[in-house]
Amino acid sequence: MRNLRNNDFADRRSTAADAKAHLLEAYKTAKEIAEPTRLARQAERITLVEARDARRAERNRLKLEEQTRLELVAAEEKATAAAAATAETEARKGAENARIARLVEDEAARKAERDRRYAARKARQA
Template sequence: MKHARNNELADRRSAAADAKAALLTAYRAAKTAAEPLQAAKQAERASLVEAREARRAERDRLKGEERTRREALATQEQAAIEAAAAAEIEARQAAEKARISRVVEDEAARKAERDRRYAARKARQA
């Protein structure tokens, strides 16, 4: 556009207003033309969000199942450890009782042997 040196203020203002009106008209036309595309993009975004939420829910469910499985396994291991400890304590107690009974039997056998020798000595003396 040529810039004429003798532009009046009113001419410049009307040219600016015309330019603004043209820009506004172009913007409205572009917005109207892009509306179906924008709706499609919005629908695509919504489907992506739904898919992401579904994947997150599945991941959370799998994590929950894994956590439950690990807890069950840990519980089983703890029960096995406790059972082994109880069996070891029981075995120690049984061994201790057996040792005590052997000591008592040995003591009784020694006493019986001593009494027999004493009786034999008294019998020889008499």
């Protein structure tokens, strides 16, 4: 069978232009029909983004509070450690001073005993 229609270039071009116009019209119609659902999806996305931002802000706030709390605890521990170190240093100094005082007293007692013996010996000789 032979093609009875004579499709020359102009006919093919006009057919393609009509097809394009039809596709464009179908696209516009589909877009208009889908507009309410698109707006609803867009509103839903906006609420999801706002909720996500709120959760992120809450997480950041909690993280900042925790960091501040940890810094306070660290500062307290550092102060406690410094106080303990100071107390230990003072106790060491006190113990050293007491030891030195005992040594001085012992030395004075030995000297006094030696002087007493010396005086007793001199008294016996005289």
